[in-house]
Amino acid sequence: MTTNMTAPTREQCAALDAADPLHPLRERFTLPADVLYLDGNSLGALPRDTPGHLAKVVADEWGTGLIRSWNDAGWFHQPGRLGDRLGAHLLGAANGQVVVCDSTSVNLFKVLGAALRLRPGRGALVAERHAFPTDLYIADGLTGLYPGTRPVLLDSAAQLDAVLDGDTAVVLLSHVDYRTGELLDMAAVTERIHRAGALAVWDLCHTAGALPIELDAAGVDFAVGCGYKYLNGGPGAPAFLYAAERHHAAGRQPLTGWFGHARQFDFEPGYRPAEGVTRFLTGTPPVLGLAALEASLDVWELADPAAVRAKSLELTDLFMDLTADLDVEAVTPRDPARRGSQVALRHPEGYRIVQALIARGVIGDFRAPDLMRFGFTPLYLSRTDVHDAATALREVLASGEWREERFARRGEVT
Amino acid sequence: MTTNMTAPTREQCAALDAADPLHPLRERFTLPADVLYLDGNSLGALPRDTPGHLAKVVADEWGTGLIRSWNDAGWFHQPGRLGDRLGAHLLGAANGQVVVCDSTSVNLFKVLGAALRLRPGRGALVAERHAFPTDLYIADGLTGLYPGTRPVLLDSAAQLDAVLDGDTAVVLLSHVDYRTGELLDMAAVTERIHRAGALAVWDLCHTAGALPIELDAAGVDFAVGCGYKYLNGGPGAPAFLYAAERHHAAGRQPLTGWFGHARQFDFEPGYRPAEGVTRFLTGTPPVLGLAALEASLDVWELADPAAVRAKSLELTDLFMDLTADLDVEAVTPRDPARRGSQVALRHPEGYRIVQALIARGVIGDFRAPDLMRFGFTPLYLSRTDVHDAATALREVLASGEWREERFARRGEVT
Structure with missing residues (x-):
């Protein structure tokens, strides 16, 4: 596995997470242990106290x-x-x-x-x-x-x-x-x-x-x-x-x-x-x-919206940095004034790649004809999560596992 | 307390309940012990398994x-x-x-x-x-x-x-x-x-x-x-x-x-x-x-709708029989072919009377200007409940307790 050498290492991400005042809010959500959830822009995670x-x-x-x-x-x-x-x-x-x-x-x-x-x-x-x-x-x-x-x-x-x-x-x-x-x-x-x-x-x-x-x-x-x-x-x-x-x-x-x-x-x-x-x-x-x-x-109401925004931009920047050298086209603006809280990457086989990521527990989604969407939700995502997700995408692309038949297009997606 | 002598006694109601094949469905609902709930035509009770x-x-x-x-x-x-x-x-x-x-x-x-x-x-x-x-x-x-x-x-x-x-x-x-x-x-x-x-x-x-x-x-x-x-x-x-x-x-x-x-x-x-x-x-x-x-x-899906209908008519008939001699006007048709599953009684002080009943735990509702509504829901109401509700109405009217200031009209009602 190669990495993008200009972006922070996983260890550096972990250190930043440890210093992040929003990081403890992650405990307010119930997320499955085997999932990296980058689809909070489609359906947000379950808050711990909601049930x-x-x-x-x-x-x-x-x-x-x-x-x-x-x-x-x-x-x-x-x-x-x-x-x-x-x-x-x-x-x-x-x-x-x-x-x-x-x-x-x-x-x-x-x-x-x-x-x-x-x-x-x-x-x-x-x-x-x-x-x-x-x-x-x-x-x-x-x-x-x-x-x-x-x-x-x-x-x-x-x-x-x-x-x-x-x-x-x-x-x-x-x-x-x-x-x-x-x-x-x-x-x-x-x-x-x-x-x-x-x-x-x-x-x-x-x-x-x-x-x-x-x-x-x-x-x-x-x-x-x-x-x-x-x-x-x-x-x-x-x-x-x-x-x-x-x-x-x-x-x-x-x-x-x-x-x-x-x-x-x-x-x-x-x-x-x-x-x-x-x-x-x-x-x-x-x-x-x-x-x-x-x-x-x-x-x-435990989170300062300005801090959420700052972390959101940091997470999306990080993901774009970590995937900049991959064979995908980033369509989300790099200019923070023009960027929301998601990153969209274009690839003609985006559907299959998203399915292969989901099989690894990295949940993003796909929008026809060729966009992979990854949502970054600062209340429950960390820099380490982003690093791991980028690594998974790198591995899926490098291995070509997305070509497997089980990742071919089926019915409805969200 | 006087009673309407042509209607069944509470004991007769209890005997009919014991023989009623729908009666066990009452156990499928969670209802407070101190409430007789005659407002299922406005908000139905909580099924036991819903939570x-x-x-x-x-x-x-x-x-x-x-x-x-x-x-x-x-x-x-x-x-x-x-x-x-x-x-x-x-x-x-x-x-x-x-x-x-x-x-x-x-x-x-x-x-x-x-x-x-x-x-x-x-x-x-x-x-x-x-x-x-x-x-x-x-x-x-x-x-x-x-x-x-x-x-x-x-x-x-x-x-x-x-x-x-x-x-x-x-x-x-x-x-x-x-x-x-x-x-x-x-x-x-x-x-x-x-x-x-x-x-x-x-x-x-x-x-x-x-x-x-x-x-x-x-x-x-x-x-x-x-x-x-x-x-x-x-x-x-x-x-x-x-x-x-x-x-x-x-x-x-x-x-x-x-x-x-x-x-x-x-x-x-x-x-x-x-x-x-x-x-x-x-x-x-x-x-x-x-x-x-x-x-x-x-x-x-545990209840036969025809049996529910038969019991509904029996309950509304029973309530109308038990309240026929009271100083209220029944506006619901006696003809079963023209009757739903509620009984509406008219009284110029209906609002206060309903509030006095609610204070006794008998929950019906009121519709302006003068209608008291009592809904009869065969899945969770028994003939004994109906008898007790009619007795409560009889007592509220006989005592005049509805004249108390605490039952005067306040804000919104449903």
Whole structure:
């Protein structure tokens, strides 16, 4: 085995880990001993205290409290309570602007619908052609229902200025590209969108929990993101939604359900939106899913987001250094200002290589046609882990084991 | 204390319970010893085995399996797998027509949207003015997005024939009225709707798990229902959605997310609906909520729905017999063909009376302005429970204890 001689040795990594104030947070997660988990950007790991918290909610709040827990355990206020915690610690959002509910797709439908209504007479909903597909599917379905509106797809965010004009109603962008890990400058891009009189909607799926976000300071209009990636809320965790306070009074979203009503228990036949961000709720909140996410926020609040970001950049730098001499193409920007918390490497046989890594216990994922993605989650990954993962990739490529038949493409992957 | 002499004594109830083949299922639920729970029509009780199943999914599938569980634990197929089980055992729906996902409100938006598109040129979405409000809010929001459509509200389902005409696109009805417990004849009403060329959408929130439903046999077009009432799926459990197979090919729903795409992992920028009922999915399914619901289906499959229905009618009859001489007005039909699994009693001070009952451990609920609701769930309620609940109501009314200040109206109730 050869190594990249400019990068730190495993021993040097271990020494850095020992001095890392975030390193002890690793103990707050339950991870299998035989796994190096580089897929926290797809499904975050299980926080150590989540099973106990969830068991308590199930046994005490549901089993014993029963229907009384809507009031006594505060279930009614769970979407907003978690939203405030998330907003304050990770999103740079003052209280009363974030709710946790539904899926990212459903929340996107709500905020895009509200945004289009706030820009009557403008027709273009601008998005990136290579956005995460569900964003495009939702935008497509939605514009079909809002007369005079249509999706306008960019080949890349760099084309944005060329299309922004007086007909641009809304621009939907991913803060980090799910394929390449490229990070956009939220404040600068939002400002350009606003200069055109349009509204900025951000998809934070790949940044919430990965780096500090300043929604209020950046002047963002709406945002959505998922709870099951860096936030570690569990598979299919409820998503979140941000609506800037200045849009609450006039903001009308299309999924008008009883939890978004001004007087939910008056049972009026007509819909009247609640005050504030509550009007962005729809149906009954998923209490158990919210409880799991709440336990993960307890861990998050032990970590300084700036320290998490610094370590994330260190881990991704390290992985790129350690793999720089391999026969793969790094597509993630080296510039830290343009990099999220993942590294994407291109190889025509990426699918097989990822499968061979998984067989060795190094879990990354693959995105068609040729991208291997490795997510770096500073709460539970160390520099030693990164070193070991890079070594495994080096060995898989050197041995050619990925050519084995068992690594050929099969069904669905995530 | 006086009693209603025509009804069975508590001893007679106990003897009937001892001979009841459903009685042992009570042991499958965890209920507090000091509670008589008559609110399973609002939030079902906790099945005994749910905590263990959920803990296993969390620890093994999430904690150890991590991202691999999407394939290895079958998470991808969970919405359809649970839908098939629910359809086969409780809904009278052949496989491939039911999915479990999202909330009832969100699912209703999907099926009403699909239904309106299947009846182009027709404008009326008919619903009952006293339907559960979220149904009306969703219908209202939706028709605002489908040009040429509008809600048409009936004072009662009895007026249906008077409004059905060639402009009726869709009729949305509740199988059981959430206030009164009145049951509609699904097959007969659906036939009348079809004779007008319209589509029938049923809200099954108060019948799924309460009585046998025959969606296929009744020719229903679409249906939705919630997982947290009689189905015992837990607070905010995922809801379900039925779409008759004949509508799959042409059915296009508005919430077009990646889980409803024909080739989800090809990451195409354009939306193409999946085959079958899968096209009614939207975002990532709530795996933990689905796991809790799955454990409750294990209990349901031990019970014959016809036996559950027979016992339900016996329990509601018994409660009405035992309270017939009290100073309350029974608004639930005595005719078993028109009765769901709850009894609603009207009293101008119903709010306080329900609070006084809750203070005694007898949990029902209240719906403004004057209805006390008592749900009867044959899986975990006995005739003795019903007798004790009726005695408690008799005592609360006789003592006037509900006049105490502590029972005055406060905040939200469910």
